Amino acid sequence: MESTALLIAASLNAGTVLAIASLGLLINEKAGIVNLGAEGMMLCAALAGFATVVHTGSTVAGFVAGMAAGALLAAIFGALVIWLNTNQYATGLALSLFGGGFSAFAGTSYVQAKLPEQSQFAIPLLADIPFIGNALFKHHPMVYVCAGLVFGLIWFLYRTRAGLVLRSVGESPESAHALGYPVRRIRLLAVVAGGALCGLAGAYVSTVYTPLWVEGMIAGKGWIALALTTFATWRPARVLLGAYLFGGVTMLQFHLQGMGVNVPSQFLTMMPYVATIVVLVLISRNPTWIRVNMPASIGKPFYPGS
Amino acid sequence: MLRLEARPQPSARWGYASPLLALAITVVIGVILFAALGKDPVRGLQVFFWEPIKSTYALSELMVKATPLLIIALGLAVCFRSNVWNIGAEGQYLIGAIFASGVALTATKETGAWIIPAVILAGVLGGMLWAGITALLRDRFNANEILVSLMLVYVAIQVLNYLVYGPWKDPMGYNFPQTKTFESVTQMPRLMQGSRVNIGLLIALAGVAAVWVFLFRTYSGFAQQVGGLAPAAARYAGFSSRKALWIALLTSGGAAGLAGALEVAGPIGQLTPYVPAGYGFAAIIVAFVGRLHPVGIVFSAILMSMFYIGGELAQSRLGLPKSITGVFQGLLLFALLACDTLIAYRVVWKK
Numbered sequence: 168m169e170s171t172a173l174l175i176a177a178s179l180n181a182g183t184v185l186a187i188a189s190l191g192l193l194i195n196e197k198a199g200i201v202n203l204g205a206e207g208m209m210l211c212a213a214l215a216g217f218a219t220v221v222h223t224g225s226t227v228a229g230f231v232a233g234m235a236a237g238a239l240l241a242a243i244f245g246a247l248v249i250w251l252n253t254n255q256y257a258t259g260l261a262l263s264l265f266g267g268g269f270s271a272f273a274g275t276s277y278v279q280a281k282l283p284e285q286s287q288f289a290i291p292l293l294a295d296i297p298f299i300g301n302a303l304f305k306h307h308p309m310v311y312v313c314a315g316l317v318f319g320l321i322w323f324l325y326r327t328r329a330g331l332v333l334r335s336v337g338e339s340p341e342s343a344h345a346l347g348y349p350v351r352r353i354r355l356l357a358v359v360a361g362g363a364l365c366g367l368a369g370a371y372v373s374t375v376y377t378p379l380w381v382e383g384m385i386a387g388k389g390w391i392a393l394a395l396t397t398f399a400t401w402r403p404a405r406v407l408l409g410a411y412l413f414g415g416v417t418m419l420q421f422h423l424q425g426m427g428v429n430v431p432s433q434f435l436t437m438m439p440y441v442a443t444i445v446v447l448v449l450i451s452r453n454p455t456w457i458r459v460n461m462p463a464s465i466g467k468p469f470y471p472g473s
Numbered sequence: 474m475l476r477l478e479a480r481p482q483p484s485a486r487w488g489y490a491s492p493l494l495a496l497a498i499t500v501v502i503g504v505i506l507f508a509a510l511g512k513d514p515v516r517g518l519q520v521f522f523w524e525p526i527k528s529t530y531a532l533s534e535l536m537v538k539a540t541p542l543l544i545i546a547l548g549l550a551v552c553f554r555s556n557v558w559n560i561g562a563e564g565q566y567l568i569g570a571i572f573a574s575g576v577a578l579t580a581t582k583e584t585g586a587w588i589i590p591a592v593i594l595a596g597v598l599g600g601m602l603w604a605g606i607t608a609l610l611r612d613r614f615n616a617n618e619i620l621v622s623l624m625l626v627y628v629a630i631q632v633l634n635y636l637v638y639g640p641w642k643d644p645m646g647y648n649f650p651q652t653k654t655f656e657s658v659t660q661m662p663r664l665m666q667g668s669r670v671n672i673g674l675l676i677a678l679a680g681v682a683a684v685w686v687f688l689f690r691t692y693s694g695f696a697q698q699v700g701g702l703a704p705a706a707a708r709y710a711g712f713s714s715r716k717a718l719w720i721a722l723l724t725s726g727g728a729a730g731l732a733g734a735l736e737v738a739g740p741i742g743q744l745t746p747y748v749p750a751g752y753g754f755a756a757i758i759v760a761f762v763g764r765l766h767p768v769g770i771v772f773s774a775i776l777m778s779m780f781y782i783g784g785e786l787a788q789s790r791l792g793l794p795k796s797i798t799g800v801f802q803g804l805l806l807f808a809l810l811a812c813d814t815l816i817a818y819r820v821v822w823k824k
Contacts, residue, residue, distance in 0.1 A: 203619065207803075243807075251477070252818070253810040256558055256619065257761065261806035264754055268799020275794040382796070387627050394620045433635035440627040443620065444610070451615040470477070 172301040174415075174422050180306060182407075182414025183313045184368050184376055188392035189399070189406045190313075190320055191237075191364025196396055197324065198357035199337035199464040203259025204244050206389030207266020208362055209369030212236040214270045214277065216370025217380040221280045229374045230309075230367055237366020238359045240266065245358035249351045252468045263389070271382040282378045307375050313407075320403045333357060337462035340469035350469055365389065387440060394443045398450050400460035409446075416442045477818040487816045492762050492769075494815075495808035496776070502804055512791050520790055521783030521801075531782075533668035537740055539778035540670075541566070541732035543677045545756035546774060547684045548728025550765040554688065556701035557721040561607065561622025562729040563753025564629035565600040569730025570737040571633060572599025574652060574744040577659040577737070578641065584658050592659055592738045593676075593731065600730015601723050603629065608722040612715055618722070630749060637746055651745040661739040673735035680728070685767040697721065729753060751799070755781075758806045777802065 188205060195202050202208075216233035220226055244262050247253045293304040324330040333353060335343045340350045372388070373380055391413060399405035420435035451457055500518070507517035525535045545562050552559045559565075573596035580588050603625060610616040634650070643653040661671035687694040700707040700717040707714065732752065737744055759777050763770030784798030 247807070247811055251811055251814040253814060257806075258810050260560060260757065261803060261810060264758065264799065265803020265807060268796055268801075268803050271796035272794050272800045275796070387624070390620060390623050394617075394624075397617065397620075431635050431639055433631040433638070436634075437628050437631040440624040440631075443624050444616070447616045447620055448610050448614045451617065454615050457615070470479075 169298075169301065170422070170425075172298050174418055175302040176305065177418040177421070178411060178415035179303070179310055180376065180414065181417045182411035183310045184372055184388060184410075185392050185395060185413055186313050186407050186410035187309075187316070187371065188365045188368035188389060189395040189410055190316060190403060191361035191368070192392055193361075193396050193399070193401060193403060193406055194320070194333075194357050194364070195361035196401060196465055197337045197462055198333050198354045199340060199462055199467065199469070200245070200248060200354055200358055200361075201255050201259065201393075201466050202241065202244060202262070202358065202361060202365075203256055203393065204240065204262025204266065204389075205259075205365050205392055206385055206387065207263035207270075208237045208240045208365040209266075209372070209385045209389045210270040210383070211240060211266045212366035212369030213373035213384060214274045214380060215366075217280070217282070217373040218274075218277055220282055220374050221277065224283050226285075226374050230370050233366040233370020233374075234363040235366065237369065238363040241358050241362020241365070242355070244362070245355045248468070249354050249358070252470055255466050255468070267383065274380055274382065277380045278382075280380065282374065285375070285378065309371055309375065317403050317407045324403065334462070337464055340464055340467075344469070344471050350471065354469075365392075368392070391439060391443050394447055397457070398446050400450070400457070401462065402460075413439060413442065474823065476821055476823045477814065478821045480817060480819055483816050484819075487812075488764065491812040491815060492764065492773070492809060495762070495805060495812045498808040498812070499801060499805045502808075503801060506800075510793065512793065517787070517791065520786045521779060524786055525779045525782040530668060533665075533670045535775065535778050535782060536674055537669045538781050539774045540673045540677050541736050541752045542756050542759050542777050543770060543774035544673075544680055544732040544735070545725075545729045545753060546759035546763060546770045547677075547680045547767060548725035549756055549760040550763070550767065550770060551684060551688065551694075551697065552721040552725040553760060554701050554765050555697045555717050555721040556704070557718055558619045559604065559607065559622050559722055559725050560619055560757060561604075561624075561626045561753070562725060562756055563749060563751065564622070564626035565603045565726040565729035566733040566736075566753045567626075567629040567633055567749055568603040569596035569600035569733030570744065570748050571629075571636060571733075572596055572602075572730065573734030574641070574655070574737050577655040578652060580656040580659050582656065582658075584656065586658065588659050589661065589738075593734050596730045596732075596734020596737075597727045598730065600726040600728070600733065602726075603730070604722040604726020607726075608719050611722075612718055626753070633744070633748065634746060637744055641744065643743075652743050654743045655738060659738050660742065661735060669740055671735070671739050673732075673739055676731070676735070681767045681771060688767070693720070729756075755802055758802050761806060762809055780805075 188209060192205055212233035215236035216229035219232035220229035240262060244258055247258050248255050288305060288307055290304040294300045332348055336350050336353045344350045395406055395409045398409045417439045420438055423435060424432060504514040507514040525531050549562060573592045576592045576595040607618050607622045610621050611618045637650045641652045643651060661673055663671045696712040697717050697720060700712055700714055755777055759770060759773045763773035780798050780801050784795045787793040787797055788795040
């Protein structure tokens with residue numbers, strides 16, 4: 168019973184990483200841009216966040232540094248893709264490769280570094296409820312911020328004018344342009360915002376989730392976050408749900424190992440990646456379902472007057 | 474302000490000049506980086522661009538590293554020209570290496586030289602199998618090949634770990650996670666005394682010719698490229714996009730698997746957790762920098778090999794982390810993509 172509560176707690180925590188990054192990518196994709204550089208941005212942000220916490224001791228400063236790193240890299244990506252019309256897939260891939268290389272290079276001296284001891288979080292009263300308290304109310308504040316972010320994003324995308332403009336830019340940039348909206352500037356803003364969220368997720372990984380720095384520590388979470396947007400058919404609430412589900416799959420491996428299940432650990436480590444493939448297959452099986460939900464101009468460049 | 478103006482025709486001149494300009498930009502950023510880190514930039518450039526070519530031995534090591542990059546990138550060129558985004562070559566390379574090792578491990582002292590083609594064939598089949606999963610899921614279920622092929626890289630790494638930590642671990646290996654060293658009969662024959670260059674280089678060069686003929690002299694290669702450039706035209710012409718998908722993925726998977734086989738039965742000589750060296754990802758950059766053209770890829774593979782060797786030397790000679798290679802690889806691709814804009818657009822000054 169108690170171990171189930173801990174499993175739920177761990178899944179929510181792991182899901183939070185995926186959800187924050189995936190919501191960022193969702194903003195990008197709603198504006199018509201696919202950023203395959205998520206993994207690279209998260210790696211650089213993880214390092215930036217970790218290094219900041221090592222030097223300042225403040226986790227919040229680490230989050231800010233991570234967001235700044237993510238936003239900066241995303242801005243470079245955006246400038247190339249939106250103003251120079253480079254191929255989105257290739258440029259995103261370049262960002263992932265560069266981010267992996269750069270973070271490994273710049274992070275060598277931080278490999279042995281340690282972070283200050285972290286305080287335990289618990290919501291007064293609620294945390295004392297048996298089972299539920301352990302499962303839901305003893306999390307880092309970021310877990311609740313992330314859940315709140317989903318509602319914020321739903322409100323922004325579907326209830327505000329700015330959100331409508333953002334979506335129109337992803338559906339039909341030509342129409343948005345004809346109506347006088349600065350399509351490229353809006354897309355750049357969306358890309359930078361998405362990068363900042365990926366950066367926040369990266370910094371959360373290296374400062375809270377697994378407080379250390381190792382080369383390549385994001386281990387595909389950026390790519391899984393990309394798959395999640397498709398899995399969620401581009402709906403914020405489903406992104407959160409999917410992220411928690413994947414968090415559960417990731418955590419189940421440790422749970423099973425703890426229970427002494429006799430499967431080689433490598434096959435358990437494989438699970439989140441296999442699960443991503445299975446989920447992609449299930450969701451993509453029906454092409455119409457994808458086509459109806461996907462932003463119509465996703466991945467297509469737009470250059471006014473061309 | 475500066476504006477981009479579409480050229481009436483893509484510029485052929487910039488097609489050639491863009492990779493050179495991208496390299497120049499990467500070098501300039503590299504010089505700035507060296508200076509910022511307090512290292513002598515001249516020494517830095519020497520380590521990357523002179524040391525790897527200054528002697529026959531250095532040149533042969535350059536070829537050893539360039540061979541897998543060249544082979545994988547040739548396959549990827551076919552794939553990318555067909556507009557199929559296989560970015561999981563690293564995984565296909567690994568499974569190729571694993572299949573090849575499986576055959577190589579059966580060899581005993583009495584085994585004949587037939588084992589060499591068997592090892593190579595096993596590698597190719599392993600790579601094709603791994604890429605075939607991506608092709609099947611894309612073809613049958615419409616699953617995005619970028620994400621599937623990439624996820625399979627992580628799966629392949631775990632398969633490798635399972636084998637070297639589990640059933641294939643050398644019982645005499647002091648508990649190190651690696652297989653026993655392969656019998657010498659499985660070693661790819663070397664081309665000359667005193668260097669590690671082996672028949673892999675010849676296979677790679679034959680691959681250059683084969684891919685050139687396939688792309689530019691066969692009907693099937695033509696259909697492949699039309700499908701990549703103009704899917705609607707290809708459909709109208711009756712070219713099967715499913716067939717193109719399978720050809721693209723099986724070719725690139727087979728090539729990556731081949732490279733994996735040549736690597737484990739060549740310079741490495743056993744299966745270890747260090748087989749994944751990022752060649753599969755670097756080869757993506759090699760393919761783009763080489764303009765997805767077999768001859769261009771020869772040059773870019775050599776360049777990328779210089780980056781690898783330069784990175785190792787930078788570690789031993791300049792005290793910089795080896796991962797500086799990854800920084801330059803990423804920068805080169807970024808710079809190339811930016812410079813490629815000049816092929817389709819020209820920069821004009823407009824008020």
